[in-house]
Amino acid sequence: MKIRVGFGFDVHRLVEGRELWLGGIRIEHSCGLLGHSDADVLIHALCDALLGxxxxxxxxxxxxxxxxxxxxxDSKILLRDTVKMIRDKGYQIGNADITVCAERPKLNPHIPAMKKCLAEVMEVDEEDISIKATTTEKLGFTGREEGISVYATVLLQK
Known part of the structure; x- marks a missing residue:
């Protein structure tokens, strides 16, 4: 069996007038993330980890x-297509470990729904997806609530 590890990182700016999408779900917040797509920074980092x-x-x-x-x-479409591409290359997802850096909104109440959504899109068990939320203690662009960043690590098996 061949094992491969991938790492992904993404960041999007918070702006007024957009919905906030994270982990495939809409979260009530005064701002949303700016991007060409729905700007789901969590899914984008996860896709980069899988592709990497x-x-x-x-x-x-x-x-x-x-x-x-x-x-x-909808970034869930990008994730579904990414998973298909890696499966077409013979890989299966072992697990994903994701860290979201945001001062607000508080994300812990939303993590179960995010895990459920991602597991359905990726066709894996919820147990194979870990999502953690942290702040940057008011430091940097995240601390100033200018944006949200996400780090993702995945394990693939062939």
């Missing part, structure tokens, strides 16, 4: 923000 582990470049290569078909797209 399979040595398939990154999310921007496969789903460029210059392509009209991805304008305002």
């Amino acid at each position: 582990a399979a040595n398939m470049r990154d999310i921007g290569f496969h789903f460029p923000d210059t392509a009209g078909e991805y304008k305002n797209i």
Whole structure:
């Protein structure tokens, strides 16, 4: 059995007038994330980790923000397509470990729904997805509530 590890990172700016989508679910908040798609920074970092582990470049290569078909797209579609691409290459998902950095909103109450949503899209057990939320203790752009960043690590098996 071949084992591969991938790491993904993404960040999006918080702005007024947009919905906040994280982990495939909509979360009530005064701001949303700015991006070409729905700007689900968690899913984008997860896609990069999956693609990296399979040595398939990154999310921007496969789903460029210059392509009209991805304008305002639901990031769950990008994740579903990413999982299909890595499975077509012979990989299966072992697990994903994800850390979201945000001062607000408080994310812990939403983690079970995010895990459920991601597990359904990826066709894996919820037990195979770990999501943690942290703050940056009011330091940096995250601490100033200018944006949200996400780190994701995945294990693939072939």
